[in-house]
Amino acid sequence: MTTKPKAQKFRIRRPVQGATPAPDQAAAETPTPQGTTPLKAVEGPLDAIRQEGLTGRQLRMARRVAQKHGLAPTSDFDAIRLLREKGIDPFQRANTLDLVMPESGSHEAAAASNVAQRGNTVRDEEAVRQALGRIQLPQTTQNGKAQLPATEMASPDDRALEIRRIQQDIAKRRRRKLLLLISRLSAFVFLPTLIAGYYFYVLATPMYATKSEFLIQQAEPPGASGAASLFGGSPIATSQDSIAVQGYLQSPEAMLRLDEDLGFKEHFSQENIDTLKRLAPDTTNSAAYKLYKKKVKIGYDPTEGIVRMEVIAADPETSALFAERLVAYAEERVDNISLRVREDAMKGARESYEAAEAERVEALSRVTRLQESLGVLDPAAANALLQSEMQQLQSLLLEKELTLASLLDNRRPNQARVDGTRAEIRRLEEKIADVQAQMTSTGGDANNQARKNAELRAAEEDYQTRTALLQQSLQSLETARVEAERQVRYLSIAVAPVPPDEASYPRKFENTILAFLIFAGIYLMISLTASILREQVTS
Structure with a gap:
C-alpha cells in the first residue's frame, strides 16, 4: 500500500478588478522602511520574472519554498526573487521534495521516501505531458489585463526533440539497470558456476566405481511343503537378514575392519588426491567414517531381495579389492547370523539325546553287574530252561511209575525188570530234586536268589525303557x-x-549444471526476499 505524500496547503487570495490592489501594487504603494530594498529597484526583477511565463503551480511552489526558508515575500514573484537572491532554485527537484513535511513519525517519512523513489517516473510523465501539449494550470491574474488562454504552442520539432530526449533517458536507465542485473548475476551466479566447473573439469581427481550385487537366500530342506516352500525362497524370508547386512556394511565397524585389512584411510590420504577429497594423515575415525559413507553406497531392493553395492576409490584395482573384501565381510556376517539360529535350534535336542544315552548306558551297566552276581547271562532264560527240564523229568517219572505199576500187577513179575524200573524212578526223582535245587538256589539261600532275580528283572525293564527314550x-x-x-x-x-x-x-x-541451478536458486530467493522486505518497509 502506497501512501500519498502530505504537503502544507496555502490559499492565495486573488484581487478582483476594481477592488483591493494586487500584492505587488500594495507593496509598491507601501513606504519602504529603513534598511530594505527600494521599490523601484524591485520592480525590474519582478517584471523580468513576470515575463518568464511561469504557471500558477510553479508560483505556489515558489511561495512554499520561500516560507520554508524563513522568507517573507509580498507576492509569488517576490518569493522567486528572494529565493534567487539567496542562490536557491525554487524549481529544483530536491527543493520540491523537501516540501513534503513528515507530520507523524515514520509513516510520513516512509511516504516521502516512496515519493523520492518514484521521482524519476513522475518527472518522465510530467515531461511527456509538457512535450505533448504543455498543459497549463491556472495562472495568477493581473489587474487591467484580459484573462485569455494562451495561444502560444510548441513546434513539432521541439516536441519531437523532447520525446527523443525522454526516450533516450528511459533507454539509458534501462541499460543501466540491465548492466547492474548482469553484474549481480555474474558475481553471484556465473562466477561461482565457473569456479565449480573449473574444479570438476581440471582439479577434481578421477574416481573409479566398482558395482556388485548379491542376495541372501534360505536353504530349502528336502520334502518342504506348504507355507515353508511358498515363502522359503522369497525375499520376504530373508528381508531382515538383508537389512542387517546392509546396516553392517554401512557401520563404523566395517570401515575399521577395511582400514585394518587394506588401509582405507591411507588410500584416501595420498598426495595425488585433490584437497577436497583427501584425508589428513592424522585424521580421526569420525572424519574417515564420513568419507566412507560417501564412497561406499549400499542399497536394498525389497521387491527382488538384492543388495546393490557401489565402492568408489582413486584407482580401479583398489576399488575392486575394497568391494571383494566387503562382500566377504557380508558373507561372514550372514554365516554368523544363521549359525546362532542353528545352535539355538539343536541345543535342547542334543542335550536331551546325550542325557538319554547316559541313562541307557547306566541301566545296561546295572544289568551286567546283576548278571555277573547271579552267574547267568539271562536268569529268565535259565529258569525257563530248568522249568522245561523239570517238566520232561516229571513226564519220564510218571511214565516209569506207570511201567512199574504194570509190572507189579503180574502174579509173577520179572524181578529184574522191576528192579531196573525202580532204579530209573529213583534216578529220575534225584534229578528232579537236583533241578528244583538249581531253580531255588545256586549256593545261597532262596530269598537272596529271588531278590537278585527281581533286581535283575527291574534292571532289564529299566534298560528297555532307557532304550526307548534314547530312540525318541x-x-x-x-x-x-x-x-x-x-x-x-x-x-x-x-x-x-x-x-x-x-x-x-x-x-x-x-x-556443473547442478551448481548453476543451485546458485541461481539461491540468488533468486535472496532477490525475492529483498524485494518483499523493501516493499514492506516502504509501504
Missing part, C-alpha cells in the same frame, strides 16, 4: 537338525566385482 531323543535330534538346516542362510553373488576401465566420478557436466 534320537528322533527329536534328527528333527532339530532338519529344522536347523532350514534356517541356514548363505550369500549368493549375482554380480561379481570387476575393476572399471573408466572413471565414474566426477560427473563434470552434470555437476
Whole structure:
C-alpha cells in the first residue's frame, strides 16, 4: 500500500478588478522602511520574472519554498526573487521534495521516501505531458489585463526533440539497470558456476566405481511343503537378514575392519588426491567414517531381495579389492547370523539325546553287574530252561511209575525188570530234586536268589525303557537338525566385482549444471526476499 505524500496547503487570495490592489501594487504603494530594498529597484526583477511565463503551480511552489526558508515575500514573484537572491532554485527537484513535511513519525517519512523513489517516473510523465501539449494550470491574474488562454504552442520539432530526449533517458536507465542485473548475476551466479566447473573439469581427481550385487537366500530342506516352500525362497524370508547386512556394511565397524585389512584411510590420504577429497594423515575415525559413507553406497531392493553395492576409490584395482573384501565381510556376517539360529535350534535336542544315552548306558551297566552276581547271562532264560527240564523229568517219572505199576500187577513179575524200573524212578526223582535245587538256589539261600532275580528283572525293564527314550531323543535330534538346516542362510553373488576401465566420478557436466541451478536458486530467493522486505518497509 502506497501512501500519498502530505504537503502544507496555502490559499492565495486573488484581487478582483476594481477592488483591493494586487500584492505587488500594495507593496509598491507601501513606504519602504529603513534598511530594505527600494521599490523601484524591485520592480525590474519582478517584471523580468513576470515575463518568464511561469504557471500558477510553479508560483505556489515558489511561495512554499520561500516560507520554508524563513522568507517573507509580498507576492509569488517576490518569493522567486528572494529565493534567487539567496542562490536557491525554487524549481529544483530536491527543493520540491523537501516540501513534503513528515507530520507523524515514520509513516510520513516512509511516504516521502516512496515519493523520492518514484521521482524519476513522475518527472518522465510530467515531461511527456509538457512535450505533448504543455498543459497549463491556472495562472495568477493581473489587474487591467484580459484573462485569455494562451495561444502560444510548441513546434513539432521541439516536441519531437523532447520525446527523443525522454526516450533516450528511459533507454539509458534501462541499460543501466540491465548492466547492474548482469553484474549481480555474474558475481553471484556465473562466477561461482565457473569456479565449480573449473574444479570438476581440471582439479577434481578421477574416481573409479566398482558395482556388485548379491542376495541372501534360505536353504530349502528336502520334502518342504506348504507355507515353508511358498515363502522359503522369497525375499520376504530373508528381508531382515538383508537389512542387517546392509546396516553392517554401512557401520563404523566395517570401515575399521577395511582400514585394518587394506588401509582405507591411507588410500584416501595420498598426495595425488585433490584437497577436497583427501584425508589428513592424522585424521580421526569420525572424519574417515564420513568419507566412507560417501564412497561406499549400499542399497536394498525389497521387491527382488538384492543388495546393490557401489565402492568408489582413486584407482580401479583398489576399488575392486575394497568391494571383494566387503562382500566377504557380508558373507561372514550372514554365516554368523544363521549359525546362532542353528545352535539355538539343536541345543535342547542334543542335550536331551546325550542325557538319554547316559541313562541307557547306566541301566545296561546295572544289568551286567546283576548278571555277573547271579552267574547267568539271562536268569529268565535259565529258569525257563530248568522249568522245561523239570517238566520232561516229571513226564519220564510218571511214565516209569506207570511201567512199574504194570509190572507189579503180574502174579509173577520179572524181578529184574522191576528192579531196573525202580532204579530209573529213583534216578529220575534225584534229578528232579537236583533241578528244583538249581531253580531255588545256586549256593545261597532262596530269598537272596529271588531278590537278585527281581533286581535283575527291574534292571532289564529299566534298560528297555532307557532304550526307548534314547530312540525318541534320537528322533527329536534328527528333527532339530532338519529344522536347523532350514534356517541356514548363505550369500549368493549375482554380480561379481570387476575393476572399471573408466572413471565414474566426477560427473563434470552434470555437476556443473547442478551448481548453476543451485546458485541461481539461491540468488533468486535472496532477490525475492529483498524485494518483499523493501516493499514492506516502504509501504
